[in-house]
Amino acid sequence: MDKLVISGNRRLEGEVRISGAKNAALPILAAALLAQTPVAVDNVPELHDITTMLELLRGLGAASRWHNDTSVEINATHLNNPLAPYESVRTMRASILVLGPLLARCGEALVSLPGGCAIGARPVDLHLKGLAALGADIRMEGGYIHARARRLKGCRLVLDQVTVTGTENLLMAAVLAQGKTVIENAAREPEVTDLARFLVKLGANISGIGTDVLEIQGVESLGGNRPRYTVMPDRIETGTYLTAAALTCGRIRTTRTCPQILDAVLEKLHEAGAAIDSGPDWIELTMSDRPRAVSFRTAPYPAFPTDMQAQLMAMNCIAEGVGIITETIFENRFMHVLELRRLGADITIEGHTAICSGKNRLQGAPVMATDLRASASLVLAALAAEGETVIDRIYHIDRGYEHIEDKLSRLGATIHRIEGSSVPC
Numbered sequence: 001m002d003k004l005v006i007s008g009n010r011r012l013e014g015e016v017r018i019s020g021a022k023n024a025a026l027p028i029l030a031a032a033l034l035a036q037t038p039v040a041v042d043n044v045p046e047l048h049d050i051t052t053m054l055e056l057l058r059g060l061g062a063a064s065r066w067h068n069d070t071s072v073e074i075n076a077t078h079l080n081n082p083l084a085p086y087e088s089v090r091t092m093r094a095s096i097l098v099l100g101p102l103l104a105r106c107g108e109a110l111v112s113l114p115g116g117c118a119i120g121a122r123p124v125d126l127h128l129k130g131l132a133a134l135g136a137d138i139r140m141e142g143g144y145i146h147a148r149a150r151r152l153k154g155c156r157l158v159l160d161q162v163t164v165t166g167t168e169n170l171l172m173a174a175v176l177a178q179g180k181t182v183i184e185n186a187a188r189e190p191e192v193t194d195l196a197r198f199l200v201k202l203g204a205n206i207s208g209i210g211t212d213v214l215e216i217q218g219v220e221s222l223g224g225n226r227p228r229y230t231v232m233p234d235r236i237e238t239g240t241y242l243t244a245a246a247l248t249c250g251r252i253r254t255t256r257t258c259p260q261i262l263d264a265v266l267e268k269l270h271e272a273g274a275a276i277d278s279g280p281d282w283i284e285l286t287m288s289d290r291p292r293a294v295s296f297r298t299a300p301y302p303a304f305p306t307d308m309q310a311q312l313m314a315m316n317c318i319a320e321g322v323g324i325i326t327e328t329i330f331e332n333r334f335m336h337v338l339e340l341r342r343l344g345a346d347i348t349i350e351g352h353t354a355i356c357s358g359k360n361r362l363q364g365a366p367v368m369a370t371d372l373r374a375s376a377s378l379v380l381a382a383l384a385a386e387g388e389t390v391i392d393r394i395y396h397i398d399r400g401y402e403h404i405e406d407k408l409s410r411l412g413a414t415i416h417r418i419e420g421s422s423v424p425c
């Protein structure tokens with residue numbers, strides 16, 4: 001297993017180019033299954049999860065070809081297999097995103113039921129309830145979801161809870177359904193909006209994009225004359241690098257990003273004492289003093305994203321004062337706390353709330369990554385810590401951060417990778 005070795009206490013400075021958003025690229029690649037003609041997707045990040053999704057699509061009969069480092073062409077003209085096997089879903093929960101498109105396009109989907117996950121139970125009941133309401137016959141068979149429908153029929157869906165991939169699955173199912181579907185209490189995350197825009201490019205009829213009520217008028221087929229779409233920038237990667245600058249009293253500019261979709265995070269970084277400047281596609285952050293601790297609750301967009309919770313907690317570990325963070329989305333998303341404590345952080349947990357009293361200094365230590373964003377928080381804490389930190393199990397971080405050690409090195413960090421033997425999935 002690969003490890004990252006970081007010698008901390010260095011100020012980050014410079015420019016970092018933000019990659020395409022993993023959480024937008026994954027549903028967009030899955031949605032390519034809906035198209036009867038080849039589609040091209042640009043600004044796709046080179047990540048382990050993307051490779052997993054492309055392998056899954058290939059297994060279903062959709063060929064894919066990289067044209068350069070960031071452009072993929074997918075040809076789903078002839079799908080021949082409705083099976084998303086256990087191996088794919090076990091490796092990456094987002095494999096569930098092929099359920100809606102497969103069902104809509106082929107009339108059948110056999111998708112392994114995702115198991116538990118490090119950050120919480122993460123059921124998919126709302127995906128299934130919505131598809132059943134659209135007319136699918138859904139059965140559980142040997143650990144698989146077996147969904148069938150000759151053609152889905154539009155209806156009104158009111159989601160009990162805001163779910164990102166749930167909204168995406170139902171949206172992808174509804175675009176080829178007969179008649180009109182209304183999804184109420186839909187997730188408004190920018191990645192859902194990006195998917196909706198891609199679907200419109202394929203010929204879908206969707207209104208209310210960007211709001212919590214999506215109205216979809218089903219069409220007979222999707223595709224068109226070689227449609228081409230550019231994936232939005234990764235807001236979580238952007239926020240992670242900006243927080244890295246805040247933690248190290250640095251000054252960095254993130255480029256090829258989008259300031260408008262990061263309001264809640266930028267507000268907290270500003271509250272921590274950072275000076276923030278932005279243009280149409282860049283954000284610059286300067287931190288000239290020790291950050292001040294910040295408090296917040298995670299909640300669906302446009303509130304503070306759960307995917308940035310761990311990184312801001314890392315900042316609170318070395319900030320002045322006490323920060324109180326409440327996690328409302330996932331029930332077990334404080335796995336990083338135990339590892340941050342190994343670096344000397346003073347954090348107590350009370351239910352879904354973590355109370356962090358900032359220390360003057362953290363001290364490097366061996367730590368272990370437990371999930372994607374938890375790993376990011378360990379990298380950030382290590383960048384600010386005295387001495388050397390070795391982060392084990394960094395395959396988690398490779399799922400979501402493109403070329404992280406190269407990007408951080410260019411910003412002045414002392415970081416390198418030790419390649420290990422086997423990488424479990």
Ligand code: UD1
Binds near residue numbers: 125165
């Ligand atoms: C997506 C993101 C993930 C992010 C999360 C919340 C992708 C690939 N992943 O995950 O990075 O942290 O949104 O912003 O886009 N729930 C149910 N039943 C369901 C579906 C969800 O109870 O059928 C619950 C979940 O357990 C969780 C909450 O709803 O407590 C929100 O989860 P959801 O928005 O679905 O997260 P994901 O789409 O899995």
